Amino acid sequence: MTHGTEKPTSYLRELRGITLLLALAIFLTPILYLARDVKSQLELLAASRSDNVQWSLSQVELEYYRYENNLLMALEMPDGTLDELRRSFDIFYSRIQIVKRGDIYSSIHGEPQIAEALTSVTTYLDSTARLMDGDDPALVAALPELLTHAQTLRAQLRAISLRGIMVFAARSDAQREDISQTLLRLAAGTLFLIFTLTALLLWLIHLFRLNARREQQLKRSSQQTEAIVATSLDAVIVANRSGQVIEFNGAAEKIFGYARAEAIGQPMHELIIPDGLRAQHLEAMRRYLSTGEKHYLGAGRIRLQAKRKSGAVFPVEVSVSSVLAGKDEIFVSYIRDITKSLEREEALQKARDDALVGERAKTQFLAVMSHEMRTPLNGLLGTLELMDDTALTPQQRKYLDTMRVSGRLLLHHVNDVLQISRSDSGSETLSETPFEIDTTVAEIVESQRALAHRNGNIIRTERIGTLPRSVSGDERKLRQILLNLVGNAVKFTKDGAITIEIERVGQVQDVAMIEFRVIDTGIGIAEADLTRIFDDFVTLDTTYGRRAEGTGLGLGIARRYAETMGGEVGVESEEGEGCAFWLRVPLTEVADAVASEQADEPVTQLATKPLDILIVEDNEINRFVLREMLLKMGHRVIEAHNGRDGVEEAAYRHYDVIFMDISMPQMDGFEATRAIRSGSGPSRATRIVAVTAHALPSEVAQFEAAGMNDWIIKPVSGQKLRALFGALPTATARGKVPSSAPRLLDxxxxxxxxxxxxxxxxxxxxxxxxxxxxxxxxxxxxxxxxxxxxxxxxxxxxxxxxxxxxxxxxxxxxxxxxxxxxxxxxxxxxxxxxxxxxxxxxxxxxxxxxxxxx
Amino acid sequence: MNFEMRIGMGGILKAFVLCSLMCGGAFAGTLPTPQSDILLTVEGDIANTNTEGRAEFDMALLQTLPTVTIRTNTIWTEGVQEFRGVQLSDLLEAVGAQGDMIYATAVNDYAIEIPVTDGVDGGPIIAYQQNGQEMSVRTQGPLWLVYPYDSNADYQSEVIYSRSIWQLVRMEITD
Incomplete structure (x- = not known):
């Protein structure tokens, strides 16, 4: 963490401070110096070592004249005046002593005139003092001479006085000059200082204003920041590098339960990190501080656990970022309490799961129900078929027909529902089988021709352009879609024409996009209904409803199958003019050989020899129907009621064919088959046919894996059985398969x-x-x-x-x-x-x- | 305090009694009579006297008062001088001075006013010896009011110098 951008600023700031101090020192030093100078001068004045020098000097002269006066008086009348003379002499003497010795007069001692004068006066005083101290007669005798001599001193004393005054006056002048110079300098200095201080003041005012403005801005921005932080719905917690909380906003108070004052200064990890996560947090923090390795930092929103004041731990979404506040790094955490949103999320998820479970349950229910319905239906239809061959009155036969028609219709509906539920449960898979488009379409047309004719319709096929002859794809689904479309067209058209157009509309490598168009001249579909016609359970208006009997699932199945195959289905129509349903599916082109070989298979070959057949089936009705049908076909039938019995029976003797139900209690069809195949019984190589409710590709694979050779879908019918036996290598046909058996029907x-x-x-x-x-x-x-x-x-x-x-x-x-x-x-x-x-x-x-x- | 005393008590008698109480028995109202030459006469508003209305001091009487020695430079002498004498305050106490002002007069009639408040402990003394010698008139004696100039800058002023009266002979205490 470098503060590269910070350093120059702080240097500048320090430099500025130093400059200011230096300037102050520069200005203050002379001022202080001057002030000291002035003070000392003033002290000098105050201390006034001078006394009143001029006065003192003039006093010398005064005392002299007193003395001279006393001399004159003593001359005139010596009696009684001598004491006075002596005293005045002493005083005069003392004056001269002061002038000679006193410190304040030392300055004038250098003056030659004064020195000379003082010497003369001193000589006189010393000689006179002896006389003064002597007896009166001697003094009186010396008086005239003393006077004469004294009078010669007048000029000398005058000189001392005048000269002294001059010297002291000059000295005084010099001193005054000094003071005035000092004062002048002081004034100049002060003026300069005032000037500088004014400049400084102006600069300070400028700085102050600048600062005030900055502060205002700062305050505003900080107020804004504070407002943002305060009004944030997310908790905002700011901590320093040592983890102490330095900001704690209102939302944080609300979420964590601490008052702001309570939280500030406290270690963040003790406040809000759950006990169990604290060590981890501290370790992450320590690692970041020592190595800069980031953990949560700048990682965006992360989900964590946090702790409230009450100790309650709750889920949060946290975003932590590191910010440089000046030189200090701080950590800003935005924390959102996601307890509620998690609850909502969970509730939503649960609702969805429940819905999905419900949906699956429904689908499952439908699948099971339709499957369970098919078994009794199988029994009904089979029995009806058997009854057909008994002696019946015409009336009974008519009833029988009605029952059969209704039963088949019901079976059809149940199959529809089963297909939808299977498709919705996602168990629908694609199979890839080679087939010829022409053949498939022809067969569909054929199956619908009778009905078309009955409604007075012409039905025809038109091939547009060149079409691939053999293709590979889920033929069963394609057939069902087309059957539905053609069936609808036939049903809803009266005395019109139904045209099936086939056209190649695209080609990517060997995959051709084939469009099938089923165009009719029927009642058509209202525009409003066009969008929902492919929805489930849609049967249109009453007219349509009357004419059509159906679950309304047909087109729903068609749409699902088309989508499963990677294609699409749609319709264009004008009410009263007819419809044009189209189906576009991708089909892979394959070599003709595959398809034609398949086509040439003698599917209709009959088994002419009675066979030994074992039926393994737990359901009594199914068993009964199958048994009766096989018996009628002339075969010999043995029954086993469950898988285990079946295996035992197969181990006991040889069978030509074994019909194996798939779902049985105890041992299912797969297991039984595996047991037979892996055993050493006489039927271990026998052809085993699975009897199943549905033959999904995945199941077919399972059949094969278990060792089954073929499969037949319930409900079992004579036709299906014959078709199956036709494909069955029989004892007589074995080894010499007829190469060109004639078609059954033209x-x-x-x-x-x-x-x-x-x-x-x-x-x-x-x-x-x-x-x-x-x-x-x-x-x-x-x-x-x-x-x-x-x-x-x-x-x-x-x-x-x-x-x-x-x-x-x-x-x-x-x-x-x-x-x-x-x-x-x-x-x-x-x-x-x-x-x-x-x-x-x-x-x-x-x-x-x-x-x-x- | 003096002011209060005048207002509250007034009269010489009361002041005398008060002073006697304050000063003890040694100078109970009167001072001893000087035996030799009078060096100093104190008069005016004083409580203790030894002649009619005045207190007169000879050397012996002065020397009965507490002796104080100060060392200091003066502007009138050369080098540090040693003065010995009586503190002004002690003298004023001895005479029972009542006034505020001392009117001091020298032998040559030089006169100066000195406030009584100058008389403090460690303050000016009435010196009678300089450098161990008694002082004659020729050497500013016999009494010289000397302030300890070196000990206090306040004493180095023209006013103090003018109060430093030498050849002192008379002090009159006034209001």
Whole structure:
């Protein structure tokens, strides 16, 4: 800590002080000297060593004349005058003695005239004294001579007197001159001093004013500072280097509970630092003072603990800075009591946490509820399907249809809710699978064609520009979004057109941004509703509501999925003119091979041989439904009621397929699968199919990790099972997978038929086709067909033709093949082959029929 | 004090009684009569006398009073002088002086007024010896009122010098 800027100022200040003192000394010294001089002169005057010299000198002459007078009187009459003579002589004598010996006359002794005169007088006095001391006669006799002699002294005495007066007068003059000179010098000195003092005074006045002004400014600024400090809402505590409090403002009083007077001068650490932190504080302070290492200093706002007078410790926000006040370093602390704001913060955080917990709980609740609802629904729907194959009156069948439609709708709603809650709980993840855009769109269009026709709509697809053939992405989500958009368009359009446009609108490296536009000529959406249409649970006005049955979650799910995929979804519409929903998603272009290989997989291949199947499922209804379906398909089924039983059963004998429920008490599906795979039982290599409520990518990964080969989503349906078995390598198909199995259905042909007929007729025709084919297949099975059996050949031909009309491609091919062989002269035994083909075809057609009537 | 005394008591008798009380038995109202040449006559407002209204002193009588010696320079002499004599205050006490002022007269009729207040302890003396010798008229004797000039600068003034009367013969105490 250097005071580099301070030094010159203080030097200057000292220099100025020294200069002032020096000046005073310079002025005072001569004055004092003069004053002393004057004093000594005055003392000299006062001490007046002179007596009245002139008077004394004149007295000499006077005494002489008295003596001379007495001489004359004694001459005339000696008797009685001699004593008087003697006395006057003595007095005269004494006068001369004084003049001769006295200090005050020493100055005139040097005068030749006076010295000569004194010598003459002394000679006379000495000689006369002897006579005076002698007897009277001798004295009387000498009187005349004494007189004569005395009279000669007159001139001498006169000289002494005059000369003395002159000398003393001169001396007096000199002395006066001296005094006047001294006084003059004193006056000059005094004048100079007065002048200097006046100058000094003026300078002092100037300084005083300057100081007063500075003081005023200082006072003002200090008042401002004080006001700022006093009104500060934060406590302001100022301490010196030794930690003593030197300022303590009102807010500090309020916060800490000490009165200002109480706090001033006290060590800050004893006042406000909690006992536990004191040592640390003192150490930090000591380190700062010795090394300059900063801890809190200038670190901005920091959160610490502080202590009140009551000893209560509370949280504060502190900002400490070091300031140079003159030469002294002081520490200014701004302290804010954040007890309340912390409480608020905590309350807020708690509220948020609570809300989040509540939200999660809600989502969880929804997920659990919808999941739990699906299980009984699964049972209901499965049972309905089974009931369909029993003998029913037309009335009952109608009821059954209604129940089925309602059940499916309910399932649809539950699925919607489940998807939303899953999406909101963040468990929604993206899967990457290769697929063909065209195929996906075509399938969606196909699934909606029947409904579109029923509403008198034309539905068509338009590809704009060049599109990637195969892409990789979450096909399931894309399919669902598009299905929703197309489904809506179909629902809300009457006697119009629905166009699906596909266009590549951007490309970054191998990622293409594909825009799907679903344009309809339907009722449209009011502008005011456009912004909230993608919100959850939105069903628009009454018209819309009447026409649409739904949870209002469809578009909400579409939006979520689009966002999850990194894309977006939107709508443009004019009420009454129709809507244009668009979906933009990034899809990665991949080589065709992947997609086509996938596409070529014989997914529809049938398992023709009865299989040994183990069902591991704890839920009785689910078990029942699955069992019945499999039995109906001609398989042999064994049940296990939980995972452990399942594992035991699998260890006991060989199964071709094991259906494994996932969530079971005691031992879940994963564990059971692992146990089977890791065991040495005859079924350790058996194909295991997971039966699950949902097949999220993460779960699929888990299935695979556990050793499962495939999965099937609840509710289980015959169609799903057949699709599954189609993909299942069976005993007969193993090793020779048909390279080009014919398609089950020719959708294009069906569509063509559908578009060429009124919807009601199409359904009616399709239904009679199914009935007729049922009969035909039943009739033909087990028979021998040759050219010799024309009615059989005719039936085969008719049925094949009908199959062509209704797109039952695989059955048509099978029948055509028999017909061709017969015509070639062969005798063909018609075995049970036709039955599974027709079964699957019929299921597919029935599903289509349901869609169309839904 | 003197003023009060005059107002409060008045009369010679009372003053005499008072002085007798103050001075003790030695000079009870009267002084011894001088036997040889009279050197000093004190008259005027005094309580103690030895002849009609006056107090007359010869050398012997003076020497019965307390003797004081002072050493000092004077402007009228050369070098330090030793004077022996009676303190003015002692003398004034001996005569029971009542006034404020002393009118002192010399043999040559030189006269000067001296305030009674000059008579203090350590103050002027009426010297009768100089350097161990009795003084004649020729050497400013036989009595010389000498102040101790060296001991006090106040005594080095023209007024004091004029009061330093030599060849002193008479003192009259007045109001």
């Amino acid at each position: 959708h294009d042909a069906l569509q063509e038929l559908r578009e060429s007929l009124p919807p009601g007729s199409f359904i009616k025709l399709l239904k009679s086709f199914i009935v007729e084919t049922d009969i035909a297949v039943a009739t033909l099975t087990g028979r021998v067909a040759t050219t010799a059996t024309p009615e059989a050949l005719s039936l085969i031909h008719q049925t094949a033709g009908a199959c062509g009309t209704f797109g039952a491609e695989r059955l048509r091919k099978a029948l055509s093949s028999i017909e061709a062989r017969c015509k070639g002269g062969e005798t063909v035994e018609i075995d049970g082959k036709l039955i599974p083909i027709w079964d699957e075809t019929r299921t597919a057609l029935k599903a289509l029929l349901e869609d169309a009537t839904a």
